Amino acid sequence: MGKATGFLEYERKDGEVVKPSVRTQNFLEFHKSLSYKEQQLQGARCMACGIPFCQAGAMLAGMASGCPLHNLVPETNDLVYKGKWEQAYKRLSTTHPLPEFTSRVCPALCENACTCGLNEAPVSTKENEKAIVEYAYENGLVKPDVPAVRTGKKIAIIGSGPSGLSAAIMLNKRGHEVTVYERSDRAGGLLRYGIPNMKLDKRVIDRRIKIMEESGIKFVYNVNVGKDITGEELLKEYDRVLICTGASNPRDIKAPGRDAKGIMFAVDFLKEVTKTLIDGGYDSEALISRNTFSFGTVKGKHVYVIGGGDTGNDCVGTCMRLGAASVKQIEMMPKPPVERALNNPWPEWPKILKTDYGQEEVIDKFGEDPRIYTTTVKEFIKDKNGKLKAIKIVKLKSEKDEKTGRMNMVPIEGTEEEVKADIVLIAAGFLGSEEYVRNTFKVECNERTNIKTAEGFYKTSEDRVFAAGDARRGQSLVVWAIAEGRRAAGEIDYSLMGYTNL
Ligand SMILES: Cc1cc2nc3c(=O)[nH]c(=O)nc-3n(C[C@H](O)[C@H](O)[C@H](O)COP(=O)(O)OP(=O)(O)OC[C@H]3O[C@@H](n4cnc5c(N)ncnc54)[C@H](O)[C@@H]3O)c2cc1C
Numbered sequence: 001m002g003k004a005t006g007f008l009e010y011e012r013k014d015g016e017v018v019k020p021s022v023r024t025q026n027f028l029e030f031h032k033s034l035s036y037k038e039q040q041l042q043g044a045r046c047m048a049c050g051i052p053f054c055q056a057g058a059m060l061a062g063m064a065s066g067c068p069l070h071n072l073v074p075e076t077n078d079l080v081y082k083g084k085w086e087q088a089y090k091r092l093s094t095t096h097p098l099p100e101f102t103s104r105v106c107p108a109l110c111e112n113a114c115t116c117g118l119n120e121a122p123v124s125t126k127e128n129e130k131a132i133v134e135y136a137y138e139n140g141l142v143k144p145d146v147p148a149v150r151t152g153k154k155i156a157i158i159g160s161g162p163s164g165l166s167a168a169i170m171l172n173k174r175g176h177e178v179t180v181y182e183r184s185d186r187a188g189g190l191l192r193y194g195i196p197n198m199k200l201d202k203r204v205i206d207r208r209i210k211i212m213e214e215s216g217i218k219f220v221y222n223v224n225v226g227k228d229i230t231g232e233e234l235l236k237e238y239d240r241v242l243i244c245t246g247a248s249n250p251r252d253i254k255a256p257g258r259d260a261k262g263i264m265f266a267v268d269f270l271k272e273v274t275k276t277l278i279d280g281g282y283d284s285e286a287l288i289s290r291n292t293f294s295f296g297t298v299k300g301k302h303v304y305v306i307g308g309g310d311t312g313n314d315c316v317g318t319c320m321r322l323g324a325a326s327v328k329q330i331e332m333m334p335k336p337p338v339e340r341a342l343n344n345p346w347p348e349w350p351k352i353l354k355t356d357y358g359q360e361e362v363i364d365k366f367g368e369d370p371r372i373y374t375t376t377v378k379e380f381i382k383d384k385n386g387k388l389k390a391i392k393i394v395k396l397k398s399e400k401d402e403k404t405g406r407m408n409m410v411p412i413e414g415t416e417e418e419v420k421a422d423i424v425l426i427a428a429g430f431l432g433s434e435e436y437v438r439n440t441f442k443v444e445c446n447e448r449t450n451i452k453t454a455e456g457f458y459k460t461s462e463d464r465v466f467a468a469g470d471a472r473r474g475q476s477l478v479v480w481a482i483a484e485g486r487r488a489a490g491e492i493d494y495s496l497m498g499y500t501n502l
């Protein structure tokens with residue numbers, strides 16, 4: 001509960017954020033931490049409200065309110081306030097196997113449901129979480145967890161994103177022998193090759209993978225399950241398989257000229273930039289000055305990002321670091337309200353305008369918000385060499401479909417405009433799990449092509465095959481992936497042992 005009067009005595013204070021003009025000179029994390037002493041006062045602001053929606057993770061109006069992992073937020077805040085960092089880490093670890101990731105990239109569903117946040121700044125639970133886990137690493141509390149007894153059961157996890165890592169930790173802790181198969185060259189999934197380094201330094205992932213390996217978890221890289229090895233072969237070798245392959249099927253923009261050179265899917269772009277950074281020993285200044293990728297250079301180019309969401313914002317921030325001449329972001333939907341609408345009350349997730357780091361950087365450099373709302377691309381225009389030189393954009397309006405009764409965004413005739421564009425990055429969302437992965441395990445999918453399980457369960461239509469994370473729930477959040485991995489581990493353990501304590 002923190003200090004009963006703490007919220008009256010102490011204002012919210014966040015760690016320093018490096019200013020846009022400085023942070024865009026490199027790819028380093030730019031959210032600094034408070035000192036541990038200062039952080040204790042932030043723990044003190046937790047007010048013993050008695051209704052901790054922050055840890056409920058309840059679904060309200062179709063969206064989660066509070067932490068999906070059910071982190072014991074008031075308890076850990078109290079331990080932070082009292083400076084009992086080791087106990088705080090133990091408490092956090094009871095619900096959360098990977099806090100170093102969420103404390104950097106989570107949109108903090110807990111804080112949006114915090115009672116203190118009803119009429120003033122919420123408790124800084126996310127930064128408290130970061131202080132706890134970083135204290136734990138600094139003080140040798142995050143140790144390999146080698147089980148005293150092995151069960152003799154073998155489990156294959158396909159995919160090393162946050163859901164796969166979370167499940168691997170839990171199942172290994174229980175004594176099962178866990179092997180993680182990853183088609184990429186390094187572990188982490190979208191933590192590694194989606195979320196850019198300035199939001200999550202990739203050495204934070206390496207630090208965790210080392211501990212996982214020392215705990216007995218095996219990682220097999222560069223193996224594409226469904227292509228290099230079949231589901232049948234894996235099911236012969238393993239007692240259970242958990243599919244954690246994500247929802248990496250990008251939604252395309254089907255407009256004339258789509259084959260122009262200079263158009264790329266957002267995650268392919270972000271992956272190439274991050275891989276170049278890691279392969280170059282994290283020398284971000286060398287990356288910025290070299291600035292050569294398979295699609296050419298970003299320096300001096302006019303970039304349009306299609307999609308106004310978080311992935312689009314990560315592309316904006318990356319292009320700002322790579323010296324783009326201009327960066328714009330096209331969004332189909334209207335601009336959200338600045339404050340909560342009456343039909344979106346606390347503690348529901350607030351559907352309000354959020355200006356993220358990349359957008360802030362554009363505003364700082366070019367003086368205006370990069371987002372262009374209620375707009376889409378009608379045509380990609382090529383030069384005589386097939387290179388993108390411009391795009392035709394068109395305004396949209398909301399119109400009711402008489403047949404379905406649904407509201408659709410439709411083009412407004414006569415609003416077309418041609419604008420100069422050298423690079424287009426498509427960040428228009430994802431379409432679900434990949435077909436070859438579903439086929440190799442013969443698992444059913446739902447109408448959104450997510451792998452089908454009963455609601456609240458993780459077993460697929462196939463015996464001994466389970467699914468978790470984005471592959472099961474569709475493109476979501478790191479905190480949900482970790483929560484799903486943990487719960488799926490419990491279900492797998494139960495199916496093997498007849499009971500579970502996970
Ligand atoms: C650009 C971007 C930025 C994001 N930023 C945030 C953020 O700031 N905060 C947040 O909470 N969420 C964010 N998200 C969402 C978040 O990253 C995902 O919800 C989360 O990573 C899903 O975890 P996962 O383990 O289910 O799948 P993934 O992270 O997608 O991992 C799946 C893994 O499976 C591997 N794989 C796939 N198929 C095979 C196969 N056949 N054989 C072997 N391996 C395979 C892939 O290579 C990958 O490593 C972001 C997403 C994107 C795209």
Ligand code: SF4
Nearest residue numbers: 067102106109110126
């Ligand atoms: S994981 Fe996210 S929602 Fe849960 S307590 Fe941490 S920051 Fe909050």
